[in-house]
Amino acid sequence: MIPALVSLSGSPWDVLPSGIHPASLDEIQIAYGYNERRRTLLSGLVDGATALVRAGCSKIYLDGSFVTAKPIPGDYDACWDPAGVLSSLLDPVFTDFSDGRARQKARFGGEFFPSSIVEAGSGRAFLDFFQVEKHSGGKKGIIEVSIMTDATILRRLAHDIQ
Incomplete structure (x- = not known):
């Protein structure tokens, strides 16, 4: 279940x-769609x-303005767990970070990063970087989706x- 949003001093x-916070894509649809x-x-x-599941990925983590109270988010940010992913089956778009990740944004409307790689500006792995609110520096939550068993993906x- 997705918890209620909270105010964080300094966050817009x-x-x-x-x-x-674990959630299904159906729950995300209800809360944020x-x-x-x-x-x-x-x-x-x-x-x-769905493309990540085809490569063997089992989990993604959802972040960005999409999982905030911002009425019209620009995009979403996600990171994916590389454990079990077969690089031979991974769509090359997931490793293309050129031009501000333009190919990912054009295809999916958001960005996907391996959860274990380091975000250059902070020196933190994306899984940790996503848990820091960018305006205030305060701690915030993210959503974990077990995509390998998610009903929306299976359908x-x-x-x-x-």
Whole structure:
């Protein structure tokens, strides 16, 4: 279950409380898919997560203005757990960070980073970097999605097989 957003001093929008909060894509749709822009972003997230599952990825972590109270988020940020991912099956778009990750943004509406790589400006792995609110420096939460067993992804994969 996704917890209620909380105010964080210095943040322009309410954010998730500190911690990693497990949720399904269906729960994310209910909590954050309340306007057309958000539904478009969510569709791209599902597309990206489905491609990652095909490569053996089991988890993603969702961050960015999408999981805040910002009414019209610009995008979302996600990082993916590289454990079990077969590089031979990984779509090259997930390792293309050129031009501000333009190919990822064009295809999925957001950005995907391996959770273990270091974000250059902070020196933190993306999984940790995502848990710091960028305006205030305070701790905030992110959402973990077990995509390998998520009902939305399984429906998508079943549909793609038919």
